[in-house]
Amino acid sequence: MSAQGPPHASGPHRPHQGQHPPKGASPLRRTSDRVETWCARFLLAVLVLGLPVASVSAGLAVRASTTRTVQAQSAERFQVTARVTSAPEAAPGSAADGKQKVHLRWIGVDGRRHTGTDTVPLYKTAGSTVRIWVDREGTVQSPPMSARNANAGGWLVGGMTAIGVYAGYVAARKGVRRALDRGRYAEWDAEWGRVEPVWSARFPR
Numbered sequence: 001m002s003a004q005g006p007p008h009a010s011g012p013h014r015p016h017q018g019q020h021p022p023k024g025a026s027p028l029r030r031t032s033d034r035v036e037t038w039c040a041r042f043l044l045a046v047l048v049l050g051l052p053v054a055s056v057s058a059g060l061a062v063r064a065s066t067t068r069t070v071q072a073q074s075a076e077r078f079q080v081t082a083r084v085t086s087a088p089e090a091a092p093g094s095a096a097d098g099k100q101k102v103h104l105r106w107i108g109v110d111g112r113r114h115t116g117t118d119t120v121p122l123y124k125t126a127g128s129t130v131r132i133w134v135d136r137e138g139t140v141q142s143p144p145m146s147a148r149n150a151n152a153g154g155w156l157v158g159g160m161t162a163i164g165v166y167a168g169y170v171a172a173r174k175g176v177r178r179a180l181d182r183g184r185y186a187e188w189d190a191e192w193g194r195v196e197p198v199w200s201a202r203f204p205r
């Protein structure tokens with residue numbers, strides 16, 4: 001009696017292991033879907049790494065620049081005591097904390113007499129004294145900037161930079177999706193152009 005091999009089970013053959021899609025991969029995922037996923041990951045990495053670097057760098061740069069301005073103004077501007085030589089009469093009903101422009105006279109840091117105008121509170125009348133800021137030439141100036149201004153400027157620019165980086169991230173995400181969607185619509189139109197005649201032939205009117 002000759003030996004025979006075991007009979008094969010009826011039914012379709014089981015597919016080879018190599019025919020299965022990779023673990024975790026969906027056969028319905030298109031190339032455009034994978035491209036969108038990788039682009040999204042790349043842009044997210046750029047956002048996470050670039051936003052703090054850009055905002056902190058911009059904020060520190062503005063703070064350093066403003067600090068130099070503060071130091072220069074502090075070295076060039078001085079406070080002196082000036083006397084009001086003439087002031088307009090306050091209008092009836094004027095706020096007590098209002099301002100008015102008056103004529104002033106003072107002795108500058110160079111020892112010479114100077115005159116000029118500046119804005120002072122309404123309660124300052126002719127003969128009153130007031131502290132004003134002047135430069136080395138005796139010209140009336142606004143108060144110098146302070147370190148608080150430098151810090152505030154740095155925080156403001158840093159925050160605006162962060163908002164700008166995030167807005168760029170959102171715009172880039174939308175741009176990638178819009179570009180991929182155009183390709184998807186073109187593929188769908190091409191596929192429908194091939195399938196529609198077949199379906200129309202199967203269901204004649």
